Amino acid sequence: MSADDLLAADARARRRALEAASFIVEAPAGAGKTELLTQRYLKLLAAVQEPEEIVAITFTNKAAAEMRDRILGSLDTARRGVAPQAEHKRITFALSGDALAAAERHGWKLAENPGRLRITTIDALCASLARQMPILSRFGAQPRVVDDARRHYEEAARRTLALIDDDGAPAEVVTEALRHLDNDAQASMRLLSAMLARRDQWLRHAI
Secondary structure (H helix, E strand, C coil), X not given: CCHHHHHHHHHHXXXXXXXXXXXXXXXXXXXXXXXXXXXXXXXXXXXXXXXXXXXXXXXXXXXXXXXXXXXXXXXXXXXXXXXXXXXXXXXXXXXXXXHHHHHHHHCCCCCCCHHHCEEEEHHHHHHHHXXXXXXXXXXXXXXXXXXCCHHHHHHHHHHHHHHHHCCCHHHHHHHXXXXXXXXXXXXXXXXXXXXXXXXXXXXXXXX
């Protein structure tokens, strides 16, 4: 494909990414993924009744803050009415204008209440869902994120070994694991706990 063909295909893909449907974006660093995600968020913002209807999830607090700043900055640029020169920025500018019109129409006051933009981390989202279901979550108290989860891994390992007293496949698996370690329950707990701490390395292979 020629360079013009590649640019045309990229433009078509970017337009598709702004449609209200599922979409996966795969691109190298510096390809404009964040700008595209900003545009998609602004496009959705213009179509909802309340900004809380949109949830954007990142991995880190820093990324969430940067995304929120970019959204608010785009709205502020549209409010000032100074159109940028770059083509991709003009798309963001147009979408920001639509989102700003929706915000003013519904009285969202996003500049004064930026917290209404639900741009958060996956940990914070899960915690908020658990707090909304105190009985179903069976936590017994408000959940919180801990930096050192070793005691939780150890408790999970202990409960796993306790499955040996049950009937069925889980008990058979635990029995086989213990037999492999000469019935050393303490060694089994240490290994299970260590595995849980590194579950990002093997969990995808177990699903």
